Amino acid sequence: MNRFLYYLILLNMVVNIVVEVPKILIDHSHRGAITSMLLALVIGVSFNWIVIKLFKEHPGRSLPELLHDYVPSWISKPILLYFAFTWFFAGFLSIAAFTFLLKRFLTPEMSTYIIISTFVFLISYGILMKTQSLLNSVELILVLNLPIVIFLISKVYSDRSMEWDYVKVALTYSNNPPDYSAVTAAIYPLLGIVNIIIFNRHILEKVDMRMKQFFIILLAGAATLFTSYFIPLGYIGFGVSENVQYPWILTSDSIRLKYGLIERFIFIFLLIFLSLSFLNTTIHWHVAQKLLDSFHRTKKLIINEKDYNPYVWIVVFWVITFIGIGRMTEYQLFLYGKYFFNQQPLFAVVLIGSLMLIKRGAKKKWKQPAESN
Amino acid sequence: MGSSSEKQQPPELLLQLAQQLSPTKDIVQTTLHVDGMAAHLLYLKSAVDSIVLQKTIIQPFFQVTSLDDYASYLNSDPNQTEMADEQTVLVDLTKGNVLVAVEHRFFLLEVRKVGFNEVQQITLEPTIHGAQLGLSESLETSLNVIRQRYHKPSLIFDTMQLKDQSNRSIALVYDKITVNPRALQLIKKRLDNLDFPLILSSGDLQLYLNGTKKSLFPACLLTERPDRLVYNISAGKIIIIVDGSPHAVIAPVVFFDFMVSMEDLYHGYWISILTIILRYAGLLACVILPALYVGITSYTPDVFRTELALTVAASRIGVPYPSFMEVFFMLLFIEFLTEASIRLPSPISATATTVGGLILGTAAVEAALTSNIMIIVVSLVAVSTFVIPINELGFAVRGLRFILLIYTTFFGLAGLAIGLLGIVLFLANKESFGESYLKFGWRKRKKEFRTGEG
Numbered sequence: 109m110n111r112f113l114y115y116l117i118l119l120n121m122v123v124n125i126v127v128e129v130p131k132i133l134i135d136h137s138h139r140g141a142i143t144s145m146l147l148a149l150v151i152g153v154s155f156n157w158i159v160i161k162l163f164k165e166h167p168g169r170s171l172p173e174l175l176h177d178y179v180p181s182w183i184s185k186p187i188l189l190y191f192a193f194t195w196f197f198a199g200f201l202s203i204a205a206f207t208f209l210l211k212r213f214l215t216p217e218m219s220t221y222i223i224i225s226t227f228v229f230l231i232s233y234g235i236l237m238k239t240q241s242l243l244n245s246v247e248l249i250l251v252l253n254l255p256i257v258i259f260l261i262s263k264v265y266s267d268r269s270m271e272w273d274y275v276k277v278a279l280t281y282s283n284n285p286p287d288y289s290a291v292t293a294a295i296y297p298l299l300g301i302v303n304i305i306i307f308n309r310h311i312l313e314k315v316d317m318r319m320k321q322f323f324i325i326l327l328a329g330a331a332t333l334f335t336s337y338f339i340p341l342g343y344i345g346f347g348v349s350e351n352v353q354y355p356w357i358l359t360s361d362s363i364r365l366k367y368g369l370i371e372r373f374i375f376i377f378l379l380i381f382l383s384l385s386f387l388n389t390t391i392h393w394h395v396a397q398k399l400l401d402s403f404h405r406t407k408k409l410i411i412n413e414k415d416y417n418p419y420v421w422i423v424v425f426w427v428i429t430f431i432g433i434g435r436m437t438e439y440q441l442f443l444y445g446k447y448f449f450n451q452q453p454l455f456a457v458v459l460i461g462s463l464m465l466i467k468r469g470a471k472k473k474w475k476q477p478a479e480s481n
Numbered sequence: 482m483g484s485s486s487e488k489q490q491p492p493e494l495l496l497q498l499a500q501q502l503s504p505t506k507d508i509v510q511t512t513l514h515v516d517g518m519a520a521h522l523l524y525l526k527s528a529v530d531s532i533v534l535q536k537t538i539i540q541p542f543f544q545v546t547s548l549d550d551y552a553s554y555l556n557s558d559p560n561q562t563e564m565a566d567e568q569t570v571l572v573d574l575t576k577g578n579v580l581v582a583v584e585h586r587f588f589l590l591e592v593r594k595v596g597f598n599e600v601q602q603i604t605l606e607p608t609i610h611g612a613q614l615g616l617s618e619s620l621e622t623s624l625n626v627i628r629q630r631y632h633k634p635s636l637i638f639d640t641m642q643l644k645d646q647s648n649r650s651i652a653l654v655y656d657k658i659t660v661n662p663r664a665l666q667l668i669k670k671r672l673d674n675l676d677f678p679l680i681l682s683s684g685d686l687q688l689y690l691n692g693t694k695k696s697l698f699p700a701c702l703l704t705e706r707p708d709r710l711v712y713n714i715s716a717g718k719i720i721i722i723v724d725g726s727p728h729a730v731i732a733p734v735v736f737f738d739f740m741v742s743m744e745d746l747y748h749g750y751w752i753s754i755l756t757i758i759l760r761y762a763g764l765l766a767c768v769i770l771p772a773l774y775v776g777i778t779s780y781t782p783d784v785f786r787t788e789l790a791l792t793v794a795a796s797r798i799g800v801p802y803p804s805f806m807e808v809f810f811m812l813l814f815i816e817f818l819t820e821a822s823i824r825l826p827s828p829i830s831a832t833a834t835t836v837g838g839l840i841l842g843t844a845a846v847e848a849a850l851t852s853n854i855m856i857i858v859v860s861l862v863a864v865s866t867f868v869i870p871i872n873e874l875g876f877a878v879r880g881l882r883f884i885l886l887i888y889t890t891f892f893g894l895a896g897l898a899i900g901l902l903g904i905v906l907f908l909a910n911k912e913s914f915g916e917s918y919l920k921f922g923w924r925k926r927k928k929e930f931r932t933g934e935g
Contacts, residue, residue, distance in 0.1 A: 218893065226892040230906065382895060
């Protein structure tokens with residue numbers, strides 16, 4: 109498998125260790141969190157498999173291009189709009205989550221709007237970047253950050269205040285039937301592959317998934333879900349964790365780096381995950397903007413050979429973000445996050461459905477080459 | 482007799498050219514004659530090597546027996562220059578060509594005198610091992626330096642003339658087997674479209690080639706080390722040398738090229754690994770330290786362990802303004818100092834550094850205008866800037882840390898983290914002649930990646 113696909117999958121996994129997903133899972137710890145995670149793992153990895161297999165047949169082409177070629181526009185336009193909205197909202201949720209996190213833990217006196225602007229200006233730059241450069245920077249940032257992430261996670265595992273007894277207690281609830289919300293929340297970290305719909309245009313080689321890759325993703329996904337659910341339980345305690353709004357942040361604050369220049373683990377943890385989350389959001393919004401571009405663009409905005417269409421979408425993004433997050437509360441954030449996760453099956457159906465349509469359209473065109481010209 | 486006096490008269494073209502060159506005083510228009518044979522010379526004394534002229538053009542005239550012999554002698558001279566239109570001939574004359582008229586035939590022969598063709602000592606990128614002599618200010622000598630270090634038939638010298646007022650010659654040097662054809666095409670196109678009134682050296686040529694006019698980071702590398710040139714030629718890069726400038730331009734480059742010192746190749750494996758780590762640590766330190774100071778003292782002092790936080794806070798007691806002002810002033814001060822010591826002649830610059838660095842620094846702390854720790858930070862920043870081996874990147878980084886400082890001043894420690902990522906994004910999006918500026922150079926990269934599309 110192409111390494112850029114690994115990056116996309118891995119980044120989404122790492123980023124979602126932290127905020128909404130573990131919270132929702134811990135909320136369901138008495139109601140089938142463990143079976144939900146197992147189910148999610150199977151569904152999520154198979155979804156990866158299906159998407160990659162379907163894209164394998166169209167090397168070097170993005171979903172909007174394929175839709176344009178093989179699917180009538182009255183079907184493809186709503187699909188593009190729906191996808192754009194999904195991707196925008198995914199980025200929006202990460203920004204909201206980190207805005208609240210920073211306000212709680214790093215800079216409590218700062219205004220929400222200033223914290224939002226920390227992100228949006230540079231994310232907007234990321235939207236305007238060339239897709240290939242974005243992939244390059246994803247590689248750079250991820251490769252530089254992953255050693256630190258591995259250090260942080262191994263520190264979390266090996267610290268003495270981690271009580272494995274709580275994990276054992278949690279494991280006794282493994283016979284509960286899975287819960288819908290918990291399953292969808294647990295699938296989310298495994299869905300990093302969906303960014304392929306735009307990035308496939310720039311990834312030419314080795315878009316394929318064999319048994320080996322399947323197991324690598326399965327293992328990485330299992331480790332991610334295990335870590336994000338069980339570790340906070342081990343630190344905070346089973347049965348109490350539900351009352352905590354940010355289980356992972358509290359967990360990271362229980363660890364002390366005895367000999368470090370920075371004594372409190374939480375600061376390194378926050379900043380590293382903040383950077384990765386920023387990167388993931390940049391990817392989401394880049395994809396959203398590309399989708400919107402193929403949904404609608406006017407020639408009126410091409411002034412002096414410079415295309416101002418993306419700028420319009422960026423302004424729209426800004427307005428929604430500033431107004432939306434400015435008025436949001438933390439409770440609403442988790443509620444919307446849950447709604448967003450709950451609609452994911454629809455998203456999966458639409459994505460696979462549209463890829464099937466493309467497959468059918470491509471076959472048809474193959475049979476009638478005269479018509480296509 | 483009448484025919485011979487006609488021969489004595491210089492041809493019309495010669496007179497016309499002389500007319501156009503006048504009233505400069507170094508113009509020489511003379512006629513050689515012996516036994517009824519005559520040849521007319523036109524050249525500029527200041528551009529021509531008179532000894533060579535004497536030996537190769539004047540002396541043979543008196544040794545041959547007929548004008549035809551002399552003409553065929555001149556015609557077979559390898560230094561002959563093609564004659565195009567009148568304007569080109571004029572430019573060629575100013576470059577050191579001699580126009581010889583024999584009967585009705587004209588010969589343009591290159592007899593250049595270059596007073597500055599010595600190879601120069603390397604001053605900008607000194608190394609302990611490795612070459613100690615660099616390029617020369619004369620194009621021919623510089624090309625000779627390269628040719629003598631890279632004996633391969635595939636090495637190509639492509640000389641052309643700049644289209645500005647100075648009409649300087651430039652040379653593109655590359656290995657035709659390894660060269661990146663896209664970049665070569667792009668550079669040739671840019672050189673053709675170059676539209677600037679006057680180009681003085683490879684330094685400003687490099688800026689004009691950049692594509693974008695305003696850019697913080699250099700898109701080409703300027704060097705004077707022949708070993709670096711050969712290293713880059715063999716890696717498929719293109720070298721541009723301007724006549725009269727002892728520096729060569731290397732393009733396309735990536736960010737990591739600026740962090741390589743040729744010394745790395747001459748040391749043992751572990752030693753060069755350690756120096757490379759040191760260098761990147763220096764780069765990181767000089768970019769983030771000022772911003773980190775602001776982020777920690779003004780936004781989140783609890784990041785540091787308690788003892789350290791208290792030390793920092795204690796040293797700031799009595800400083801009458803917020804930390805970002807302190808950092809800004811001290812950085813500005815250190816920039817003044819660096820700038821002054823670059824521009825001053827070396828005996829005076831030592832005084833400036835002592836007065837500025839030692840005395841002012843101590844006095845500023847004693848007057849409680851700045852904290853001790855700030856002085857440490859600023860000196861560390863200044864020193865670590867000089868760890869960067871290529872000067873141009875050093876200048877870019879000096880600008881960069883102000884940008885990061887401003888971003889952190891507005892957004893705190895989170896701003897620092899995001900700002901750093903922003904720098905990575907910015908560099909990754911930059912291009913140098915079609916190559917991404919910042920990326921990992923894994924192998925097989927070209928294959929799996931579609932290059933050159935938006």
